[in-house]
Amino acid sequence: MSFTVIGAPLSPFVRKVHITMDLKNIEFTMDPVSPFALPEGYEKINPAKRIPVLKHNDTYICDSAVICRYLEDLSPSPSLIPVEPLQKAQVGWFETLADTELAPAITFTGFRHKVIYKAMGTPFDEAEIDAIIEEKAPPLYDYLNEAIGSSDYLVGDQLSLGDIAVISQFINASMGGVQVDEKRWPNLARYVAKQFASDTFAPRVAATQKMVDKMLSAAK
Numbered sequence: 376m377s378f379t380v381i382g383a384p385l386s387p388f389v390r391k392v393h394i395t396m397d398l399k400n401i402e403f404t405m406d407p408v409s410p411f412a413l414p415e416g417y418e419k420i421n422p423a424k425r426i427p428v429l430k431h432n433d434t435y436i437c438d439s440a441v442i443c444r445y446l447e448d449l450s451p452s453p454s455l456i457p458v459e460p461l462q463k464a465q466v467g468w469f470e471t472l473a474d475t476e477l478a479p480a481i482t483f484t485g486f487r488h489k490v491i492y493k494a495m496g497t498p499f500d501e502a503e504i505d506a507i508i509e510e511k512a513p514p515l516y517d518y519l520n521e522a523i524g525s526s527d528y529l530v531g532d533q534l535s536l537g538d539i540a541v542i543s544q545f546i547n548a549s550m551g552g553v554q555v556d557e558k559r560w561p562n563l564a565r566y567v568a569k570q571f572a573s574d575t576f577a578p579r580v581a582a583t584q585k586m587v588d589k590m591l592s593a594a595k
Contacts, residue, residue, distance in 0.1 A: 378403035382426030383410060385491075385586055387482055387543035388439040388474070389427040390579060394539050395443045398575070399450040406430075411491070440470055443536055455536045465530045469522075469537030472515070477544040480511035485551030494590040508553060516555060520563040527569060534575060542570045546580055550587045 378396070380403050382389035396403050408414060410426050421428050421437040429436040429445070436442050447456050457463050484507050488499045519541070523529060529537045545555075545567050557564035570576050 377430075377432055379406050379430040380404075381406045381408050381420070381428040381430060383407060385547070385583060386410070386426055387478065387540075387547045388425075390543045390546070390583075391439050391536075391539050392427050392429065392442050392446075394543070394575060394579065395446050395455060395536065398453060398455065398534075399446060401446065401450055411495075440474060443470075443539075447536075455534070455539065457531060457535065462530050466535045466537040469529050469535075470540040472518075473537075473540035473544050476515055477541065477548075480515055481508060481548035481553045482544050482551075484508050484511070485553040486547040487551075489551040490547075490587050490590065494594045496594060512553070516560045516563055519566075520560040523562045523566045525562065527566065538570065539575075542567065542576055543579075546571070546576070546583055549580075550583060 378401060380389065380392055380396070382392075384390075384393075384405065384407065408417070408426060410424075413424055418424055420435050423437065425437070427439055427442065429442045431445075436445055444456070447454070456466050484504050488504045489501070491497075492499050519529075526532075528534060529541065549571075555564040555567055571580050
């Protein structure tokens with residue numbers, strides 16, 4: 376079987392797919408595609424014009440959440456989505472929260488502007504971006520701080536797709552200078568720091584930082 380992931384390595388949604396495939400020992404190649412410069416005809420692959428897309432043999436599968444569930448069905452071990460109905464629903468919820476709420480609050484703001492736009496030389500109002508983050512992030516942090524409690528994982532006692540989705544957003548946010556105040560959100564700050572240092576995420580944090588440093592250095 377042949378797998379190709381189409382998308383930008385810095386995307387948290389692409390990273391979610393990469394981590395899922397790596398944990399399941401699914402070999403794949405990368406077809407780098409920027410969401411800011413999609414190739415001609417891309418809408419024939421994904422009419423929503425978003426990344427990532429997974430090409431499996433001659434079939435294209437769109438949307439990171441759909442892709443990850445497809446991979447879970449293809450390769451159930453190690454399990455990243457519990458079988459038990461309640462935990463399965465909880466994992467789905469945390470992934471949705473990451474993709475639809477955390478992403479616009481901390482990634483499409485901090486990371487997109489302070490890394491991508493800065494590297495592209497695109498002007499933006501940094502004070503305005505900070506104000507948006509200050510408005511949108513705290514309610515989400517409050518919720519996650521309560522949800523994680525003293526646990527190392529969002530659902531159950533092992534890594535799940537919910538953790539992968541959430542931490543992928545925090546990796547990007549951190550590159551844009553968005554941090555979790557450990558005094559205000561101690562549970563969430565501990566959880567993020569521990570996951571950043573884990574075998575699963577530490578290489579991604581380092582690789583992302585290297586790419587970001589290179590981009591910003593070239594833009595100076």
